[in-house]
Amino acid sequence: xxxxxxxxxxxxxxxxxxxxxxxxxxxxxxxxxxxxxxxxxxxxxxxxxxxxxxxxxxxxxxxxxxxxxxxxxxxxxxxxxxxxxxxxxxxxxxxxxxxxxxxxxxxxxxxxxxxxxxxxxxxxxxxxxxxxxxxxxxxxxxxxxxxxxxxxxxxxxxxxxxxxxxxxxxxxxxxxxxxxxxxxxxxxxxxxxxxxxxxxxxxxxxxxxxxxxxxxxxxxxxxxxxxxxxxxxxxxxxxxxxxxxxxxxxxxxxxxxxxxxxxxxxxxxxxxxxxxxxxxxxxxxxxxxxxxxxxxxxxxxxxxxxxxxxxxxxxxxxxxxxxxxxxxxxxxxxxxxxxxxxxxxxxxxxxxxxxxxxxxxxxxxxxxxxxxxxxxxxxxxxxxxxxxxxxxxxxxxxxxxxxxxxxxxxxxxxxxxxxxxxxxxxxxxxxxxxxxxxxxxxxxxxxxxxxxxxxxxxxxxxxxxxxxxxxxxxxxxxxxxxxxxxxxxxxxxxxxxxxxxxxxxxxxxxxxxxxxxxxxxxxxxxxxxxxxxxxxxxxxxxxxxxxxxxxxxxxxxxxxxxxxxxx
Ligand SMILES: Cc1cc2nc3c(=O)[nH]c(=O)nc-3n(C[C@H](O)[C@H](O)[C@H](O)COP(=O)(O)OP(=O)(O)OC[C@H]3O[C@@H](n4cnc5c(N)ncnc54)[C@H](O)[C@@H]3O)c2cc1C
Numbered sequence: 001x002x003x004x005x006x007x008x009x010x011x012x013x014x015x016x017x018x019x020x021x022x023x024x025x026x027x028x029x030x031x032x033x034x035x036x037x038x039x040x041x042x043x044x045x046x047x048x049x050x051x052x053x054x055x056x057x058x059x060x061x062x063x064x065x066x067x068x069x070x071x072x073x074x075x076x077x078x079x080x081x082x083x084x085x086x087x088x089x090x091x092x093x094x095x096x097x098x099x100x101x102x103x104x105x106x107x108x109x110x111x112x113x114x115x116x117x118x119x120x121x122x123x124x125x126x127x128x129x130x131x132x133x134x135x136x137x138x139x140x141x142x143x144x145x146x147x148x149x150x151x152x153x154x155x156x157x158x159x160x161x162x163x164x165x166x167x168x169x170x171x172x173x174x175x176x177x178x179x180x181x182x183x184x185x186x187x188x189x190x191x192x193x194x195x196x197x198x199x200x201x202x203x204x205x206x207x208x209x210x211x212x213x214x215x216x217x218x219x220x221x222x223x224x225x226x227x228x229x230x231x232x233x234x235x236x237x238x239x240x241x242x243x244x245x246x247x248x249x250x251x252x253x254x255x256x257x258x259x260x261x262x263x264x265x266x267x268x269x270x271x272x273x274x275x276x277x278x279x280x281x282x283x284x285x286x287x288x289x290x291x292x293x294x295x296x297x298x299x300x301x302x303x304x305x306x307x308x309x310x311x312x313x314x315x316x317x318x319x320x321x322x323x324x325x326x327x328x329x330x331x332x333x334x335x336x337x338x339x340x341x342x343x344x345x346x347x348x349x350x351x352x353x354x355x356x357x358x359x360x361x362x363x364x365x366x367x368x369x370x371x372x373x374x375x376x377x378x379x380x381x382x383x384x385x386x387x388x389x390x391x392x393x394x395x396x397x398x399x400x401x402x403x404x405x406x407x408x409x410x411x412x413x414x415x416x417x418x419x420x421x422x423x424x425x426x427x428x429x430x431x432x433x434x435x436x437x438x439x440x441x442x443x444x445x446x447x448x449x450x451x452x453x454x455x456x457x458x459x460x461x462x463x464x465x466x467x468x469x470x471x472x473x474x475x476x477x478x479x480x481x482x483x484x485x486x487x488x489x490x491x492x493x494x495x496x497x498x499x500x501x502x503x504x505x506x507x508x509x510x511x512x513x514x515x516x517x518x519x520x521x522x523x524x525x526x527x528x529x530x531x532x533x534x535x536x537x538x539x540x541x542x543x544x545x546x547x548x549x550x551x552x553x554x555x556x557x558x559x560x561x562x563x564x565x566x567x
Pocket of ligand 1: 106
């Protein structure tokens with residue numbers, strides 16, 4: 001059941017208290033309440049996702065992101081790698097968390113990404129082979145909204161129809177889409193076709209899979225907290241509940257967490273575990289506010305240290321991104337739907353009536369994954385998990401970003417998906433317990449990331465040299481159109497790059513005996529009892545993928561680890 005006031009809660013003591021009803025928290029809440037003997041309370045800072053049309057309608061994702069009601073509206077600290085610029089850091093504050101407002105890309109990453117997690121933690125349970133059943137437990141492969149023939153657009157062998165999150169190919173394509181596929185034939189050495197980028201080996205260009213079903217977003221809230229699950233008598237979800245800190249006792253056998261403070265002096269007790277699922281920013285913020293973190297940092301803030309864990313908030317990694325944009329000789333683009341009021345109104349009417357048409361889609365139909373050349377890797381290092389892991393992602397869009405630029409465009413978003421830069425999320429120095437945290441993703445602080453993004457621009461430009469673009473592409477229409485030398489491109493990269501919002505790692509998992517890291521391979525906080533972290537913050541290195549699929553499998557396996565511990 002969902003509650004809006006603490007006074008309505010049936011109890012102030014539960015077996016499990018989950019902090020954050022976001023992507024991971026919703027999964028854990030669902031899986032734990034499969035056992036009728038467990039009682040679960042979810043404390044979610046945000047509001048309900050129900051009835052939020054901008055969340056439901058894929059086309060309106062940009063509007064969703066712009067609305068402060070559903071977001072924490074964070075800003076980064078000034079980024080030295082970005083010429084001192086401050087960049088927005090969107091984070092959802094709504095049931096379902098970022099899965100309720102993200103771009104819906106469903107990309108798992110590479111086999112090597114997960115095998116690297118297994119090697120780092122000394123736990124084969126985090127390897128690709130062991131996690132594949134959890135990907136399947138999460139995913140429900142679904143027909144696209146337009147019912148088009150999907151043969152040759154994905155590999156059914158690497159998908160599941162039994163999970164809860166709907167995943168589908170795009171339900172609406174613009175004419176640029178066919179040109180992207182034609183390019184994989186014309187430039188097959190540089191951009192080979194890949195039937196399914198979610199097979200563990202994504203290199204090449206293929207059809208984008210998205211967390212969309214029946215023309216609507218499939219989020220952790222719509223899937224894992226659907227009405228039939230909300231009705232479970234052992235599941236309780238309190239909205240508008242901003243957790244400030246966790247409370248522990250310290251004794252001879254360590255620090256034992258047993259209750260949670262939220263919404264100004266309210267407390268709720270956990271009988272078995274507190275599970276932190278507040279995300280890559282909320283989780284380290286709550287840990288530090290509770291006295292779990294680097295002792296020197298906490299002392300400097302005037303906070304008592306319960307547990308000296310220097311890795312809390314550190315080692316954050318993210319994907320820097322920018323977009324290369326061309327004006328096109330066509331009105332069949334996302335921009336047309338966005339900017340032509342009559343067209344947009346018709347699209348909304350169609351979506352309302354049948355859940356079909358442009359509103360079912362984000363305008364990106366294909367994605368490419370590519371490596372930069374070995375000479376550069378020797379010179380600048382290599383952030384990839386292995387030789388089958390990409391450095392650069394290319395996102396092919398039939399329009400400008402969000403369709404917001406006046407005119408008609410084709411664009412290729414370019415991101416570094418194997419970054420070497422690292423950053424942190426630390427408490428605010430002047431208002432540690434009440435101010436927004438200091439989010440320093442360290443974007444482009446490592447030269448490798450600048451070089452990889454520069455190479456990404458070159459790849460994007462090369463892509464549109466295929467014959468099929470002749471007569472369609474008119475001219476490059478971005479701010480760095482005249483940048484051609486490496487030095488000019490590097491300057492452009494630093495001047496315009498931003499974040500993909502894929503920050504992870506602020507409560508990273510490591511091997512049981514490692515002196516660094518925040519959680520052990522079972523996701524238990526090192527040195528503590530009664531406290532586990534299950535969200536994107538435990539990923540020690542960002543995968544070469546948009547991060548929701550990785551978050552879903554962390555959550556699915558994490559829930560099984562909890563169940564096993566209390567069986
Ligand atoms: C703008 C944007 C676009 C993205 N696009 C994509 C994409 O297209 N594909 C993809 O794969 N990934 C995407 N991602 C990344 C992906 O969505 C996230 O990595 C993933 O959802 C993180 O899940 P999480 O459970 O760790 O955190 P979240 O989903 O953020 O959940 C954390 C929850 O905790 C709550 N919370 C936080 N602090 C507190 C507190 N103090 N008290 C109580 N509750 C609290 C929040 O309200 C939230 O509901 C995107 C992310 C963003 C921000």
